[in-house]
Amino acid sequence: MIEILTPADLGRARVTGALVADILYTMKSRATVGTNLLDIDRWTKEMIVEAGAESCYVDYEPSFGRGPFGHYICTAVNDAVLHGKPHDYTLADGDLLTLDLAVLKSGIAADSAISFIVGDSRPAESVALIEVTERALKAAIAAAVPGARIGDLSHTIGTVLSEAGYPINVEFGGHGIGSTMHQDPHVPNNGRPGRGYKLRPGLLLALEPWVMADTDKLVTDADGWTLRSKTGARTAHSEHTIAITPGGAEILTLPSQ
Structure with a gap:
Protein backbone atom coordinates (compact mmCIF):
# COMPACT_ATOMS: atom_id res chain seq x y z
CA MET A 1 0.00 0.00 0.00
CA ILE A 2 1.21 3.51 -0.87
CA GLU A 3 -0.51 6.31 1.05
CA ILE A 4 -0.73 9.92 -0.08
CA LEU A 5 -1.38 12.23 2.84
CA THR A 6 -3.71 15.21 2.84
CA PRO A 7 -2.53 18.62 4.14
CA ALA A 8 -4.30 17.87 7.44
CA ASP A 9 -2.49 14.53 7.67
CA LEU A 10 0.80 16.30 7.03
CA GLY A 11 0.18 18.62 9.94
CA ARG A 12 -0.24 15.62 12.24
CA ALA A 13 2.86 14.01 10.73
CA ARG A 14 4.91 17.06 11.71
CA VAL A 15 3.83 16.62 15.34
CA THR A 16 4.73 12.92 15.35
CA GLY A 17 8.06 13.57 13.64
CA ALA A 18 9.06 16.22 16.17
CA LEU A 19 8.13 13.85 19.01
CA VAL A 20 10.33 11.09 17.58
CA ALA A 21 13.25 13.50 17.22
CA ASP A 22 12.79 14.92 20.71
CA ILE A 23 12.82 11.44 22.24
CA LEU A 24 15.88 10.37 20.24
CA TYR A 25 17.91 13.41 21.21
CA THR A 26 16.83 13.16 24.84
CA MET A 27 18.04 9.55 24.84
CA LYS A 28 21.29 10.61 23.16
CA SER A 29 21.91 13.11 25.97
CA ARG A 30 21.29 10.38 28.56
CA ALA A 31 23.37 7.71 26.81
CA THR A 32 26.58 8.29 28.71
CA VAL A 33 29.28 5.93 29.94
CA GLY A 34 27.62 3.62 32.48
CA THR A 35 24.09 3.91 31.08
CA ASN A 36 22.24 0.62 30.66
CA LEU A 37 20.35 -0.07 27.43
CA LEU A 38 17.34 -1.19 29.44
CA ASP A 39 17.20 2.24 31.07
CA ILE A 40 17.12 3.88 27.62
CA ASP A 41 14.20 1.63 26.72
CA ARG A 42 12.37 2.50 29.94
CA TRP A 43 12.91 6.25 29.51
CA THR A 44 11.67 6.00 25.93
CA LYS A 45 8.50 4.25 27.05
CA GLU A 46 7.88 6.98 29.63
CA MET A 47 8.20 9.76 27.03
CA ILE A 48 5.94 7.97 24.54
CA VAL A 49 3.23 7.39 27.14
CA GLU A 50 3.50 10.95 28.48
CA ALA A 51 2.98 12.29 24.94
CA GLY A 52 -0.17 10.22 24.44
CA ALA A 53 1.51 8.32 21.61
CA GLU A 54 1.99 4.64 20.81
CA SER A 55 5.09 2.59 20.17
CA HIS A 87 19.26 -5.88 26.86
CA ASP A 88 21.32 -5.71 30.03
CA TYR A 89 24.38 -3.94 28.66
CA THR A 90 26.22 -0.97 30.16
CA LEU A 91 27.62 1.54 27.67
CA ALA A 92 31.38 2.06 27.63
CA ASP A 93 33.58 4.88 26.40
CA GLY A 94 33.97 4.65 22.62
CA ASP A 95 30.88 2.52 21.99
CA LEU A 96 29.11 3.35 18.72
CA LEU A 97 25.41 3.44 19.58
CA THR A 98 22.53 3.58 17.11
CA LEU A 99 19.08 4.52 18.39
CA ASP A 100 16.16 3.80 16.05
CA LEU A 101 12.64 4.88 17.00
CA ALA A 102 9.19 4.78 15.40
CA VAL A 103 6.11 6.23 17.07
CA LEU A 104 2.43 6.58 16.14
CA LYS A 105 0.51 9.66 17.28
CA SER A 106 -2.90 10.88 16.11
CA GLY A 107 -2.94 8.17 13.47
CA ILE A 108 0.37 9.06 11.77
CA ALA A 109 3.74 7.33 12.27
CA ALA A 110 7.27 8.71 12.02
CA ASP A 111 10.59 6.84 12.05
CA SER A 112 14.15 8.06 12.61
CA ALA A 113 17.58 6.79 13.64
CA ILE A 114 20.81 8.38 14.83
CA SER A 115 24.28 6.94 15.39
CA PHE A 116 26.82 8.51 17.76
CA ILE A 117 29.84 7.69 19.90
CA VAL A 118 29.44 7.36 23.65
CA GLY A 119 31.91 9.12 25.92
CA ASP A 120 35.01 11.08 24.97
CA SER A 121 36.70 8.66 22.57
CA ARG A 122 36.45 9.34 18.84
CA PRO A 123 37.64 6.24 16.95
CA ALA A 124 38.35 7.33 13.37
CA GLU A 125 36.51 4.38 11.83
CA SER A 126 33.36 5.11 13.82
CA VAL A 127 33.47 8.81 12.97
CA ALA A 128 33.80 7.97 9.26
CA LEU A 129 30.90 5.49 9.33
CA ILE A 130 28.56 7.97 10.98
CA GLU A 131 29.61 10.79 8.67
CA VAL A 132 29.02 8.82 5.47
CA THR A 133 25.52 7.71 6.47
CA GLU A 134 24.60 11.28 7.37
CA ARG A 135 26.01 12.54 4.07
CA ALA A 136 24.15 9.88 2.08
CA LEU A 137 20.91 10.77 3.87
CA LYS A 138 21.37 14.48 3.18
CA ALA A 139 22.01 13.79 -0.52
CA ALA A 140 18.94 11.55 -0.83
CA ILE A 141 16.74 14.16 0.83
CA ALA A 142 17.99 16.77 -1.63
CA ALA A 143 17.08 14.42 -4.51
CA ALA A 144 13.56 13.75 -3.17
CA VAL A 145 11.58 16.17 -5.33
CA PRO A 146 8.22 15.66 -7.06
CA GLY A 147 8.71 13.72 -10.27
CA ALA A 148 11.88 11.97 -9.11
CA ARG A 149 11.75 8.21 -8.82
CA ILE A 150 12.62 5.87 -5.98
CA GLY A 151 15.56 4.60 -8.00
CA ASP A 152 16.98 8.12 -8.05
CA LEU A 153 17.05 8.19 -4.25
CA SER A 154 18.51 4.69 -4.03
CA HIS A 155 21.19 5.55 -6.60
CA THR A 156 22.08 8.73 -4.73
CA ILE A 157 22.53 6.86 -1.45
CA GLY A 158 24.48 4.06 -3.09
CA THR A 159 26.80 6.47 -4.86
CA VAL A 160 27.78 8.22 -1.62
CA LEU A 161 28.34 4.94 0.23
CA SER A 162 30.22 3.16 -2.55
CA GLU A 163 32.44 6.15 -3.38
CA ALA A 164 33.50 6.14 0.28
CA GLY A 165 34.51 2.49 -0.13
CA TYR A 166 31.74 0.77 1.80
CA PRO A 167 29.93 -2.42 0.73
CA ILE A 168 26.15 -2.01 0.46
CA ASN A 169 23.46 -4.36 1.72
CA VAL A 170 20.05 -3.96 0.04
CA GLU A 171 18.04 -6.44 2.14
CA PHE A 172 16.89 -3.65 4.46
CA GLY A 173 16.42 -0.01 3.54
CA GLY A 174 13.99 2.86 3.55
CA HIS A 175 10.24 2.62 3.12
CA GLY A 176 6.97 4.40 2.80
CA ILE A 177 5.30 5.43 6.03
CA GLY A 178 1.96 6.95 7.04
CA SER A 179 -0.85 5.45 9.09
CA THR A 180 1.44 2.45 9.62
CA MET A 181 5.20 2.24 10.13
CA HIS A 182 6.19 0.15 7.10
CA GLN A 183 4.54 0.67 3.72
CA ASP A 184 5.46 0.58 0.08
CA PRO A 185 7.53 1.73 -1.67
CA HIS A 186 10.72 0.02 -0.54
CA VAL A 187 13.77 2.30 -0.88
CA PRO A 188 16.95 0.18 -1.20
CA ASN A 189 20.26 1.81 -0.37
CA ASN A 190 21.48 1.25 -3.91
CA GLY A 191 19.67 1.20 -7.23
CA ARG A 192 19.28 2.43 -10.77
CA PRO A 193 18.20 6.01 -11.47
CA GLY A 194 14.99 6.63 -13.38
CA ARG A 195 13.33 3.46 -12.07
CA GLY A 196 10.54 2.83 -9.60
CA TYR A 197 7.65 4.78 -8.15
CA LYS A 198 7.42 8.47 -9.07
CA LEU A 199 7.41 10.80 -6.07
CA ARG A 200 4.38 13.03 -5.60
CA PRO A 201 3.32 15.56 -2.94
CA GLY A 202 1.77 13.94 0.09
CA LEU A 203 4.06 10.89 0.05
CA LEU A 204 5.96 10.16 3.27
CA LEU A 205 9.23 8.24 3.12
CA ALA A 206 11.61 7.00 5.79
CA LEU A 207 15.07 7.12 4.20
CA GLU A 208 17.76 5.19 6.06
CA PRO A 209 21.30 4.74 4.78
CA TRP A 210 23.28 2.25 6.87
CA VAL A 211 26.66 0.64 6.41
CA MET A 212 29.07 -1.90 7.84
CA ALA A 213 32.78 -1.15 7.67
CA ASP A 214 33.99 -4.13 5.65
CA THR A 215 31.08 -6.38 4.69
CA ASP A 216 27.56 -6.42 3.25
CA LYS A 217 26.62 -9.59 5.16
CA LEU A 218 24.42 -9.66 8.25
CA VAL A 219 23.99 -12.22 11.00
CA THR A 220 21.13 -12.44 13.50
CA ASP A 221 21.65 -12.63 17.26
CA ALA A 222 20.20 -15.40 19.39
CA ASP A 223 17.49 -12.92 20.42
CA GLY A 224 16.00 -13.39 16.94
CA TRP A 225 16.07 -9.65 16.21
CA THR A 226 19.42 -7.89 16.46
CA LEU A 227 21.27 -7.77 13.13
CA ARG A 228 25.06 -7.52 13.21
CA SER A 229 27.88 -7.31 10.70
CA LYS A 230 29.07 -10.81 9.85
CA THR A 231 32.71 -9.86 10.41
CA GLY A 232 32.17 -8.05 13.71
CA ALA A 233 32.98 -4.72 12.04
CA ARG A 234 31.45 -1.51 13.29
CA THR A 235 28.33 -0.07 11.72
CA ALA A 236 26.27 3.12 11.51
CA HIS A 237 22.72 4.08 10.55
CA SER A 238 21.04 7.46 9.89
CA GLU A 239 17.34 7.92 9.15
CA HIS A 240 14.77 10.69 8.69
CA THR A 241 11.10 10.65 7.81
CA ILE A 242 10.44 13.15 5.03
CA ALA A 243 7.34 14.47 3.31
CA ILE A 244 7.33 15.15 -0.41
CA THR A 245 5.94 18.64 -0.97
CA PRO A 246 5.55 20.71 -4.17
CA GLY A 247 8.82 22.46 -3.30
CA GLY A 248 10.83 19.36 -2.41
CA ALA A 249 11.39 17.26 0.70
CA GLU A 250 10.44 18.44 4.18
CA ILE A 251 12.26 16.70 7.02
CA LEU A 252 9.69 15.78 9.67
CA THR A 253 11.98 14.19 12.26
CA LEU A 254 13.79 17.27 13.49
CA PRO A 255 13.71 18.27 17.19
CA SER A 256 11.05 20.78 18.13
CA GLN A 257 13.64 23.11 19.66
Whole structure:
Protein backbone atom coordinates (compact mmCIF):
# COMPACT_ATOMS: atom_id res chain seq x y z
CA MET A 1 0.00 0.00 0.00
CA ILE A 2 1.21 3.51 -0.87
CA GLU A 3 -0.51 6.31 1.05
CA ILE A 4 -0.73 9.92 -0.08
CA LEU A 5 -1.38 12.23 2.84
CA THR A 6 -3.71 15.21 2.84
CA PRO A 7 -2.53 18.62 4.14
CA ALA A 8 -4.30 17.87 7.44
CA ASP A 9 -2.49 14.53 7.67
CA LEU A 10 0.80 16.30 7.03
CA GLY A 11 0.18 18.62 9.94
CA ARG A 12 -0.24 15.62 12.24
CA ALA A 13 2.86 14.01 10.73
CA ARG A 14 4.91 17.06 11.71
CA VAL A 15 3.83 16.62 15.34
CA THR A 16 4.73 12.92 15.35
CA GLY A 17 8.06 13.57 13.64
CA ALA A 18 9.06 16.22 16.17
CA LEU A 19 8.13 13.85 19.01
CA VAL A 20 10.33 11.09 17.58
CA ALA A 21 13.25 13.50 17.22
CA ASP A 22 12.79 14.92 20.71
CA ILE A 23 12.82 11.44 22.24
CA LEU A 24 15.88 10.37 20.24
CA TYR A 25 17.91 13.41 21.21
CA THR A 26 16.83 13.16 24.84
CA MET A 27 18.04 9.55 24.84
CA LYS A 28 21.29 10.61 23.16
CA SER A 29 21.91 13.11 25.97
CA ARG A 30 21.29 10.38 28.56
CA ALA A 31 23.37 7.71 26.81
CA THR A 32 26.58 8.29 28.71
CA VAL A 33 29.28 5.93 29.94
CA GLY A 34 27.62 3.62 32.48
CA THR A 35 24.09 3.91 31.08
CA ASN A 36 22.24 0.62 30.66
CA LEU A 37 20.35 -0.07 27.43
CA LEU A 38 17.34 -1.19 29.44
CA ASP A 39 17.20 2.24 31.07
CA ILE A 40 17.12 3.88 27.62
CA ASP A 41 14.20 1.63 26.72
CA ARG A 42 12.37 2.50 29.94
CA TRP A 43 12.91 6.25 29.51
CA THR A 44 11.67 6.00 25.93
CA LYS A 45 8.50 4.25 27.05
CA GLU A 46 7.88 6.98 29.63
CA MET A 47 8.20 9.76 27.03
CA ILE A 48 5.94 7.97 24.54
CA VAL A 49 3.23 7.39 27.14
CA GLU A 50 3.50 10.95 28.48
CA ALA A 51 2.98 12.29 24.94
CA GLY A 52 -0.17 10.22 24.44
CA ALA A 53 1.51 8.32 21.61
CA GLU A 54 1.99 4.64 20.81
CA SER A 55 5.09 2.59 20.17
CA CYS A 56 5.40 1.07 16.69
CA TYR A 57 7.82 -1.52 18.06
CA VAL A 58 6.54 -3.11 21.24
CA ASP A 59 3.99 -5.34 19.48
CA TYR A 60 5.81 -5.44 16.14
CA GLU A 61 5.95 -9.00 14.85
CA PRO A 62 7.17 -9.20 11.20
CA SER A 63 8.20 -12.40 9.46
CA PHE A 64 11.92 -11.71 9.91
CA GLY A 65 11.74 -11.31 13.72
CA ARG A 66 11.18 -13.83 16.48
CA GLY A 67 7.89 -12.98 18.15
CA PRO A 68 6.88 -9.44 19.19
CA PHE A 69 9.84 -7.07 19.58
CA GLY A 70 8.71 -6.29 23.10
CA HIS A 71 10.62 -3.01 23.54
CA TYR A 72 10.14 0.66 22.72
CA ILE A 73 13.38 1.61 20.96
CA CYS A 74 16.10 -0.18 19.01
CA THR A 75 19.54 0.05 20.65
CA ALA A 76 22.33 -1.26 18.40
CA VAL A 77 25.91 -1.17 19.76
CA ASN A 78 29.14 -1.34 17.75
CA ASP A 79 28.77 -4.25 15.28
CA ALA A 80 24.97 -4.28 15.65
CA VAL A 81 23.23 -2.09 13.09
CA LEU A 82 19.51 -2.87 12.79
CA HIS A 83 16.70 -3.98 15.13
CA GLY A 84 18.97 -3.87 18.15
CA LYS A 85 16.96 -5.35 21.00
CA PRO A 86 17.59 -3.61 24.33
CA HIS A 87 19.26 -5.88 26.86
CA ASP A 88 21.32 -5.71 30.03
CA TYR A 89 24.38 -3.94 28.66
CA THR A 90 26.22 -0.97 30.16
CA LEU A 91 27.62 1.54 27.67
CA ALA A 92 31.38 2.06 27.63
CA ASP A 93 33.58 4.88 26.40
CA GLY A 94 33.97 4.65 22.62
CA ASP A 95 30.88 2.52 21.99
CA LEU A 96 29.11 3.35 18.72
CA LEU A 97 25.41 3.44 19.58
CA THR A 98 22.53 3.58 17.11
CA LEU A 99 19.08 4.52 18.39
CA ASP A 100 16.16 3.80 16.05
CA LEU A 101 12.64 4.88 17.00
CA ALA A 102 9.19 4.78 15.40
CA VAL A 103 6.11 6.23 17.07
CA LEU A 104 2.43 6.58 16.14
CA LYS A 105 0.51 9.66 17.28
CA SER A 106 -2.90 10.88 16.11
CA GLY A 107 -2.94 8.17 13.47
CA ILE A 108 0.37 9.06 11.77
CA ALA A 109 3.74 7.33 12.27
CA ALA A 110 7.27 8.71 12.02
CA ASP A 111 10.59 6.84 12.05
CA SER A 112 14.15 8.06 12.61
CA ALA A 113 17.58 6.79 13.64
CA ILE A 114 20.81 8.38 14.83
CA SER A 115 24.28 6.94 15.39
CA PHE A 116 26.82 8.51 17.76
CA ILE A 117 29.84 7.69 19.90
CA VAL A 118 29.44 7.36 23.65
CA GLY A 119 31.91 9.12 25.92
CA ASP A 120 35.01 11.08 24.97
CA SER A 121 36.70 8.66 22.57
CA ARG A 122 36.45 9.34 18.84
CA PRO A 123 37.64 6.24 16.95
CA ALA A 124 38.35 7.33 13.37
CA GLU A 125 36.51 4.38 11.83
CA SER A 126 33.36 5.11 13.82
CA VAL A 127 33.47 8.81 12.97
CA ALA A 128 33.80 7.97 9.26
CA LEU A 129 30.90 5.49 9.33
CA ILE A 130 28.56 7.97 10.98
CA GLU A 131 29.61 10.79 8.67
CA VAL A 132 29.02 8.82 5.47
CA THR A 133 25.52 7.71 6.47
CA GLU A 134 24.60 11.28 7.37
CA ARG A 135 26.01 12.54 4.07
CA ALA A 136 24.15 9.88 2.08
CA LEU A 137 20.91 10.77 3.87
CA LYS A 138 21.37 14.48 3.18
CA ALA A 139 22.01 13.79 -0.52
CA ALA A 140 18.94 11.55 -0.83
CA ILE A 141 16.74 14.16 0.83
CA ALA A 142 17.99 16.77 -1.63
CA ALA A 143 17.08 14.42 -4.51
CA ALA A 144 13.56 13.75 -3.17
CA VAL A 145 11.58 16.17 -5.33
CA PRO A 146 8.22 15.66 -7.06
CA GLY A 147 8.71 13.72 -10.27
CA ALA A 148 11.88 11.97 -9.11
CA ARG A 149 11.75 8.21 -8.82
CA ILE A 150 12.62 5.87 -5.98
CA GLY A 151 15.56 4.60 -8.00
CA ASP A 152 16.98 8.12 -8.05
CA LEU A 153 17.05 8.19 -4.25
CA SER A 154 18.51 4.69 -4.03
CA HIS A 155 21.19 5.55 -6.60
CA THR A 156 22.08 8.73 -4.73
CA ILE A 157 22.53 6.86 -1.45
CA GLY A 158 24.48 4.06 -3.09
CA THR A 159 26.80 6.47 -4.86
CA VAL A 160 27.78 8.22 -1.62
CA LEU A 161 28.34 4.94 0.23
CA SER A 162 30.22 3.16 -2.55
CA GLU A 163 32.44 6.15 -3.38
CA ALA A 164 33.50 6.14 0.28
CA GLY A 165 34.51 2.49 -0.13
CA TYR A 166 31.74 0.77 1.80
CA PRO A 167 29.93 -2.42 0.73
CA ILE A 168 26.15 -2.01 0.46
CA ASN A 169 23.46 -4.36 1.72
CA VAL A 170 20.05 -3.96 0.04
CA GLU A 171 18.04 -6.44 2.14
CA PHE A 172 16.89 -3.65 4.46
CA GLY A 173 16.42 -0.01 3.54
CA GLY A 174 13.99 2.86 3.55
CA HIS A 175 10.24 2.62 3.12
CA GLY A 176 6.97 4.40 2.80
CA ILE A 177 5.30 5.43 6.03
CA GLY A 178 1.96 6.95 7.04
CA SER A 179 -0.85 5.45 9.09
CA THR A 180 1.44 2.45 9.62
CA MET A 181 5.20 2.24 10.13
CA HIS A 182 6.19 0.15 7.10
CA GLN A 183 4.54 0.67 3.72
CA ASP A 184 5.46 0.58 0.08
CA PRO A 185 7.53 1.73 -1.67
CA HIS A 186 10.72 0.02 -0.54
CA VAL A 187 13.77 2.30 -0.88
CA PRO A 188 16.95 0.18 -1.20
CA ASN A 189 20.26 1.81 -0.37
CA ASN A 190 21.48 1.25 -3.91
CA GLY A 191 19.67 1.20 -7.23
CA ARG A 192 19.28 2.43 -10.77
CA PRO A 193 18.20 6.01 -11.47
CA GLY A 194 14.99 6.63 -13.38
CA ARG A 195 13.33 3.46 -12.07
CA GLY A 196 10.54 2.83 -9.60
CA TYR A 197 7.65 4.78 -8.15
CA LYS A 198 7.42 8.47 -9.07
CA LEU A 199 7.41 10.80 -6.07
CA ARG A 200 4.38 13.03 -5.60
CA PRO A 201 3.32 15.56 -2.94
CA GLY A 202 1.77 13.94 0.09
CA LEU A 203 4.06 10.89 0.05
CA LEU A 204 5.96 10.16 3.27
CA LEU A 205 9.23 8.24 3.12
CA ALA A 206 11.61 7.00 5.79
CA LEU A 207 15.07 7.12 4.20
CA GLU A 208 17.76 5.19 6.06
CA PRO A 209 21.30 4.74 4.78
CA TRP A 210 23.28 2.25 6.87
CA VAL A 211 26.66 0.64 6.41
CA MET A 212 29.07 -1.90 7.84
CA ALA A 213 32.78 -1.15 7.67
CA ASP A 214 33.99 -4.13 5.65
CA THR A 215 31.08 -6.38 4.69
CA ASP A 216 27.56 -6.42 3.25
CA LYS A 217 26.62 -9.59 5.16
CA LEU A 218 24.42 -9.66 8.25
CA VAL A 219 23.99 -12.22 11.00
CA THR A 220 21.13 -12.44 13.50
CA ASP A 221 21.65 -12.63 17.26
CA ALA A 222 20.20 -15.40 19.39
CA ASP A 223 17.49 -12.92 20.42
CA GLY A 224 16.00 -13.39 16.94
CA TRP A 225 16.07 -9.65 16.21
CA THR A 226 19.42 -7.89 16.46
CA LEU A 227 21.27 -7.77 13.13
CA ARG A 228 25.06 -7.52 13.21
CA SER A 229 27.88 -7.31 10.70
CA LYS A 230 29.07 -10.81 9.85
CA THR A 231 32.71 -9.86 10.41
CA GLY A 232 32.17 -8.05 13.71
CA ALA A 233 32.98 -4.72 12.04
CA ARG A 234 31.45 -1.51 13.29
CA THR A 235 28.33 -0.07 11.72
CA ALA A 236 26.27 3.12 11.51
CA HIS A 237 22.72 4.08 10.55
CA SER A 238 21.04 7.46 9.89
CA GLU A 239 17.34 7.92 9.15
CA HIS A 240 14.77 10.69 8.69
CA THR A 241 11.10 10.65 7.81
CA ILE A 242 10.44 13.15 5.03
CA ALA A 243 7.34 14.47 3.31
CA ILE A 244 7.33 15.15 -0.41
CA THR A 245 5.94 18.64 -0.97
CA PRO A 246 5.55 20.71 -4.17
CA GLY A 247 8.82 22.46 -3.30
CA GLY A 248 10.83 19.36 -2.41
CA ALA A 249 11.39 17.26 0.70
CA GLU A 250 10.44 18.44 4.18
CA ILE A 251 12.26 16.70 7.02
CA LEU A 252 9.69 15.78 9.67
CA THR A 253 11.98 14.19 12.26
CA LEU A 254 13.79 17.27 13.49
CA PRO A 255 13.71 18.27 17.19
CA SER A 256 11.05 20.78 18.13
CA GLN A 257 13.64 23.11 19.66
